[in-house]
Amino acid sequence: MEFSTELAYAQHLDAQDELASFRERFVFEDPELIYLDGNSLGRMPKATKPLLNELLDKYWGERLIRMWREGWFDLPRTAGAKVAGVIGAQPAEVVVADSTSVNLFKLALAAVQARPGRHKIVTDNLNFPSDLYILQGICEVVKRPLTIQVIPSPDDIHGPVGALAAAIDDDTALVTLTHTVFKSAYVYDMAAVTKLAHDAGALMLWDLSHSAGSVVVELNKANADLAVGCTYKYLNSGPGAPAFLYVRQDLQAQLGNPVSGWIGQKDMFDFGLDYQAAEGVSRFLTGTPTVLSMAPVLVGAELLLEAGMERLRAKSVQQTEYLIKLWETELKPLGFALKSPLDAAVRGSHVALGHVDAWPINLALINEKKVLPDFRQPDNIRLGIAPLYTSFTDIFTAVSRLRAVVEQGLHEKYREAATGVT
């Protein structure tokens, strides 16, 4: 069937979708609501509630403190092993702990300390602001001059690959980038950029927050050194779920955790007074695992593994292509600009649209039309596609409602509203 802007075409694509049944594995309390914010907070899997109920009733309620030795101390590794399958790593290379920001601090500082003669961290201006704040904090604590070189994107959409290559030199300790850029969804070539860092003798740290569960990530194949990322986005692990971190196996013994706590101690129950790092990736743990918010990572990662990242990526590409075609015919004439790459090969799973009235349109979409997108300053409406549960009909409906907002001027009354995020 040829592309068309009619509902029947979206329904045809849904009928052909071999992953369509995964939608039933998620909670849809309001069938009218079109949710396009899975790139910020993923939907709740149905299996999460029974898991948490069991955790509360059976494990906390009945087993009490015995559970620490019966699985809870191992949860960062058990959950990490599942996440490893999603990001192309070995089970012994990933743990779940802390937030992405804290994990970035631990790994970036560890990397900088492992390159003592070097004075530069290279990144780009498409990186998530928290990542830059963390790097600035690292420059404050390191006992040597250390600067951050922030390479600007040529168009605020694509990564500045050529300029990065020119900036990475033998004074560079660390290169760190967000793999799928949070605003535009541009995706870096992980193997190529990692090689640039390695050729200069630097370490490479990837933020996979918008990649894990949305694009095929092959950390091992790319010979990546270090990575961090969120689990509450495409890994559907819930608000505040802890993040993951990855350290390539052969690097683990060479790097030290600067937030050296007892959970990363070699023999934690000996309660010795001098810190000795645990073997393997466990040394990057710090404090008590946040069991209640960590357990849902098992469900989220298992769903992705069951669907298979190759199949999910194929569906995501098909869906963003469909959305961009709809943009071209339905939204471009109304003043919407595409703020994501046109080339699917370098585009993740959300599509950013710019508009001079983006903020009031975003509010009207939420309040008048029951579509939940996501907004990033100054004029970005991000439409996040989570191929596990977003349907082609969702995309069709969101575009029709977006069009109706502008055509009917429903955003006019939101002009004065204070700006923020959704």
Ligand SMILES: Cc1ncc(COP(=O)(O)O)c(C=O)c1O
């Ligand atoms: C790309 C990226 N990096 C880092 C973060 C920060 O994560 P956390 O709040 O878990 O530290 C986010 C949060 O949305 C993000 O999108």
